[in-house]
Amino acid sequence: xxxxxxxxxxxxxxxxxxxxxxxxxxxxxxxxxxxxxxxxxxxxxxxxxxxxxxxxxxxxxxxxxxxxxxxxxxxxxxxxxxxxxxxxxxxxxxxxxxxxxxxxxxxxxxxxxxxxxxxxxxxxxxxxxxxxxxxxxxxxxxxxxxxxxx
Amino acid sequence: xxxxxxxxxxxxxxxxxxxxxxxxxxxxxxxxxxxxxxxxxxxxxxxxxxxxxxxxxxxxxxxxxxxxxxxxxxxxxxxxxxxxxxxxxxxxxxxxxxxxxxxxxxxxxxxxxxxxxxxxxxxxxxxxxxxxxxxxxxxxxxxxxxxxxxxxxxxxxxxxxxxxxxxxxxxxx
Numbered sequence: 001x002x003x004x005x006x007x008x009x010x011x012x013x014x015x016x017x018x019x020x021x022x023x024x025x026x027x028x029x030x031x032x033x034x035x036x037x038x039x040x041x042x043x044x045x046x047x048x049x050x051x052x053x054x055x056x057x058x059x060x061x062x063x064x065x066x067x068x069x070x071x072x073x074x075x076x077x078x079x080x081x082x083x084x085x086x087x088x089x090x091x092x093x094x095x096x097x098x099x100x101x102x103x104x105x106x107x108x109x110x111x112x113x114x115x116x117x118x119x120x121x122x123x124x125x126x127x128x129x130x131x132x133x134x135x136x137x138x139x140x141x142x143x144x145x146x147x148x149x150x
Numbered sequence: 151x152x153x154x155x156x157x158x159x160x161x162x163x164x165x166x167x168x169x170x171x172x173x174x175x176x177x178x179x180x181x182x183x184x185x186x187x188x189x190x191x192x193x194x195x196x197x198x199x200x201x202x203x204x205x206x207x208x209x210x211x212x213x214x215x216x217x218x219x220x221x222x223x224x225x226x227x228x229x230x231x232x233x234x235x236x237x238x239x240x241x242x243x244x245x246x247x248x249x250x251x252x253x254x255x256x257x258x259x260x261x262x263x264x265x266x267x268x269x270x271x272x273x274x275x276x277x278x279x280x281x282x283x284x285x286x287x288x289x290x291x292x293x294x295x296x297x298x299x300x301x302x303x304x305x306x307x308x309x310x311x312x313x314x315x316x317x318x319x320x321x322x323x
Binding site: 018084 | 171172173174175176177198199200201202203204209210211212213215216217218219220223237238239240241242243244245248
């Protein structure tokens with residue numbers, strides 16, 4: 001979060017995660033802000049009748065959004081897999097059914113402790129004031145220089 | 151519905167209706183392993199494309215979220231007297247340990263309470279021993295969540311399901 005640090009390339013980090021690629025998640029990085037995007041594809045559908053996105057994909061997207069935000073704020077330069085924070089607990093509120101279109105996500109770190117960070121994340125589609133889901137979770141931070149971190 | 155009414159045929163039908171016609175479940179390779187009244191067992195085979203940490207090969211937490219969400223929904227359907235549309239209201243997940251690379255995931259979910267509007271479910275994700283969980287969850291589902299057709303099924307599957315249900319009704323009478 002210091003001013004001088006070069007922001008890491010979070011999109012490159014996400015593209016290195018097979019599951020994020022599988023879900024079609026990219027990261028739009030502008031200055032000191034990032035927005036995650038889950039590009040719509042048929043594999044994300046959970047209810048083909050409505051149709052609506054699978055609740056699991058929305059949960060996974062929010063979790064990824066939170067991890068991206070943590071990596072963005074805490075990693076130094078080239079973030080590697082070992083620096084990825086691990087989810088401890090995640091609570092997802094499903095607010096509206098997810099339409100078969102692109103979904104956007106933003107996360108905010110509520111509290112950063114030495115070992116654990118608390119993060120809130122929100123996902124929306126056409127209208128940011130009408131989120132489709134919100135989540136809050138705890139993540140275990142593992143500094144890259146901690147070989148015992150597990 | 152009683153326990154012994156859920157037969158191999160029912161499970162096969164569920165696989166068709168709840169997995170084959172749900173694109174995301176199909177994409178993950180989800181499988182209904184077993185089912186009884188209010189309870190479901192689903193699995194997802196290990197796959198490189200589901201990895202969350204490329205350095206360790208550990209499956210992404212989101213896969214577990216999808217598996218548990220889906221398995222919770224099926225447990226709710228199995229607890230309801232009639233099929234209806236349901237929607238996840240909230241889902242809380244606790245991750246106990248990372249999944250072991252190369253091993254398949256199983257989820258066991260139980261819908262322990264149904265009220266007029268809400269169904270309550272809990273579940274566990276594990277490899278082989280349910281007492282050594284990777285993650286646990288609790289969730290609530292809204293019943294009769296929308297006006298759409300209750301289950302995401304193709305006309306062919308719907309006809310097949312109806313035929314099967316009619317046949318079963320005949321057997322009971």
